[in-house]
Amino acid sequence: MTDFPTGLLFDDAMRVTAEVAAAHRLEAEHPALPRCHGRVLAGDVVAPLALPPFDNSAMDGFALRHADLADDETETELRLVGEQFAGLALGLELGAGECARITTGAPLPAGADTVAIKENVRVDGARVFVPPSRRGQHVRYAGEDVGEGETVLRAGQVLTPARVSLAASLGLSSLPVRRKPTVAVFTSGDELVEPGMPLRPGQIYDSNRDLLMGLLRADGLEPTAWPRLPDDPRQVEIALRDAACAFDLVFTCGAVSAGEKDHIPAVLAQFGQIHFWKVKMRPGMPLLLASMDQARFLGLPGNPVSVLATYLSFGRALIDGLQGRADPRPKLRARLVGGIEKNHPRREFVRARLRSDEGGVLWVDPNPATGSHRLRAAADSDALMVVTEGAQSLGEGAVVEVWPYALG
Numbered sequence: 001m002t003d004f005p006t007g008l009l010f011d012d013a014m015r016v017t018a019e020v021a022a023a024h025r026l027e028a029e030h031p032a033l034p035r036c037h038g039r040v041l042a043g044d045v046v047a048p049l050a051l052p053p054f055d056n057s058a059m060d061g062f063a064l065r066h067a068d069l070a071d072d073e074t075e076t077e078l079r080l081v082g083e084q085f086a087g088l089a090l091g092l093e094l095g096a097g098e099c100a101r102i103t104t105g106a107p108l109p110a111g112a113d114t115v116a117i118k119e120n121v122r123v124d125g126a127r128v129f130v131p132p133s134r135r136g137q138h139v140r141y142a143g144e145d146v147g148e149g150e151t152v153l154r155a156g157q158v159l160t161p162a163r164v165s166l167a168a169s170l171g172l173s174s175l176p177v178r179r180k181p182t183v184a185v186f187t188s189g190d191e192l193v194e195p196g197m198p199l200r201p202g203q204i205y206d207s208n209r210d211l212l213m214g215l216l217r218a219d220g221l222e223p224t225a226w227p228r229l230p231d232d233p234r235q236v237e238i239a240l241r242d243a244a245c246a247f248d249l250v251f252t253c254g255a256v257s258a259g260e261k262d263h264i265p266a267v268l269a270q271f272g273q274i275h276f277w278k279v280k281m282r283p284g285m286p287l288l289l290a291s292m293d294q295a296r297f298l299g300l301p302g303n304p305v306s307v308l309a310t311y312l313s314f315g316r317a318l319i320d321g322l323q324g325r326a327d328p329r330p331k332l333r334a335r336l337v338g339g340i341e342k343n344h345p346r347r348e349f350v351r352a353r354l355r356s357d358e359g360g361v362l363w364v365d366p367n368p369a370t371g372s373h374r375l376r377a378a379a380d381s382d383a384l385m386v387v388t389e390g391a392q393s394l395g396e397g398a399v400v401e402v403w404p405y406a407l408g
Contacts, residue, residue: 004274009389010313010347013279017289017314020275021321024296026179026248033168036159038220039177040323045153047170050143054089055108059138062121062128063112064099066135075122075129084109099128108139115139146170156326178323181248183221184295185212186239188229188255188264189302207375208253208307212300215311216251218406219319223251231261240267244293248322251315254302257286264299268292280346280389283372284310289318296322303372309349309384312403332383332402334364339395340387347389351381354402364402381405 008016028042057063063084069076082092083101092100092109099116100109108115115138122129146152152170153163159175167175192206193199209225216223226243229236229252236255243250255262256277265288268274272292279287283306288299298318300310316329334354342348351367364385369377386401387394394400 004269005276007278007280008276010279010281013276013287013289013314014317016276017317018321020289020291020296021318022324024248024291024322025324026181026322028176029179030174030176032174033164033172036164036167036175036177037161039159039175039180040320040325041153041155041157041159041163042176042178042324043155044151045167045170045172045175047146047148047150047152048172049170050148051146051169052140052142052144054142056140057102057104057106057108057115057138058140059115059117060103061101061115061117061138062099062130063094063102063109063115064130065094065096065111066114066133068097069114069130069132073132075131078128078130080123080126080128082109099130113139154326156324158325158327180221181319181322182246183216183223184243184247184250185209185216185223185225186229186243186250186252187212188231188236188252189261190231192228207304208300208302211304211307212251212253212311215308215315219316221319229255229264231255231263233263233266236263237267237271240264240292240297241271244272244295244297247295249318250295250297251311252297252299253307254300256288256299256301264288268297268299272297279314281309281313282344282346282348284313284349285346287314289314301372304375305351305372305378308378308405312384312405313349330404332362332404333399334362334385334402336385336394336396336398336400337363337365339393339398340366341393342387343391345390348387349403350385350387351377352383352385352402353381354383354404362402364400 078099079097081098084090084092084106085103086105089107094109094111116130116133120131187206187209191203193203195205213223252264255264268290272290275289277288284301286301287310290297300307352364354364356362366385367377367381383402383404
C-alpha cells in the first residue's frame with residue numbers, strides 16, 4: 001500500500017479531488033422545469049425569444065403619443081379611444097391626440113410611446129387630461145432584459161429559484177442538468193450502537209451516520225444508509241465491493257487510519273485505486289480518496305468533528321466536481337474575537353460562531369474545545385474557521401476565512 005500519494009498538503013489534495021471528479025463527471029439528463037431547482041446546469045441556455053417579448057406598460061394608466069403633449073407645464077387634453085388590458089393584443093392604434101386606458105404588463109398600442117400613470121391624470125368621460133411627462137416614461141421595451149439569441153445561463157451554474165424562473169419566462173419546459181450522484185453511507189466499528197439501544201461497557205452511540213446523512217440531505221442529495229461495518233476485513237470487503245457496483249459515491253466513517261482494525265484502506269488498495277491517503281489538515285488527517293468499480297470513495301475519519309471538517313471541505317468538493325459545478329461555494333472573511341495560538345504545521349479547521357456587529361463587521365468567535373471527539377462544540381457552532389498552514393499567532397481583529405456549515 002505505498003504506490004499512491006500520502007500526507008498531501010490540503011491544496012494538493014483538493015487538486016487531486018477536482019481531477020478525479022472531473023474524470024468521472026456524471027451524465028446529463030433533462031428533467032421537467034419544476035425538478036430542476038438546485039441542480040447543476042449541464043449546458044448553456046440560449047434565449048429563444050426576447051424579454052420582454054413586446055413593448056408593454058410598467059404601470060396602470062393611459063398609453064399615449066409623447067408628441068401630443070404640450071411643451072410647457074400645462075396639461076394636455078387627449079381623447080380616450082379604447083383600452084388594452086394585460087393579455088391578448090387587441091390591435092389598437094393611436095392617432096394624433098388619442099390615448100388608451102392600459103394596465104400593467106399590457107402591450108402598448110401601435111403609435112404609443114409613453115404611459116401616464118392613473119393617479120396623475122384627470123378623466124372626464126372620454127376626455128383625459130395628462131400632465132407633462134418624459135418620452136418613454138413607464139414603458140418596458142422589448143428585449144431590454146434579454147435579447148433573443150443571448151446566452152442567459154451557463155453550464156456549471158446552480159439552478160437557483162431565480163434562474164429557474166428565468167428559464168420559465170423564456171418558455172422552456174425542461175433544462176439539461178447533471179444527474180445527482182447516488183450516495184451510500186457507511187459507519188464502522190464494533191463499538192458503535194444504534195441510538196435508543198442499551199449501551200454495554202466500551203460501547204458508544206453511532207452519531208456519525210446522522211451527521212453525514214443530514215449534511216448530504218441538506219446539500220440536496222438522497223443518501224442511502226448501509227448497515228454498520230464490523231471490524232472484520234472480509235465483511236468490510238463484501239460490503240464495499242457491493243456498494244461500489246451500485247453507487248456513484250460512497251462515504252465511509254472510521255477505519256481509515258493505521259490501527260489494527262482499520263481495514264478500509266487495504267480493501268480499496270486491493271480491489272480499486274487509492275488516489276491519496278492522509279491530508280495535512282486538523283482535524284481529519286486520515287482522509288482517503290479512492291475509486292472502485294463505478295464508485296468514488298471518500299473515507300472519512302471516525303471522530304465526528306473530523307467528519308464535519310472533511311465533508312465540508314472534500315466531500316462537497318467531490319460532489320460538486322462530479323456534477324460539474326462552476327459556481328464557487330461562498331466563503332466568508334471575518335475578524336477574530338480574541339487571539340489564538342497555533343503550534344503545528346497543518347491547516348486547521350476550528351469550530352466557531354459568526355456574528356455581525358452594528359457597524360456591519362462580521363466577527364468569528366472560536367470555540368475553545370480542541371478535541372475532534374468533542375461534538376458539543378460543533379453543535380454549539382455554526383461555522384468552521386480556517387487557520388492556514390504553519391505555526392502562527394493570530395491576534396484579536398485578525399481577518400480569517402470562515403466556512404459556514406450551511407453553504408449555498
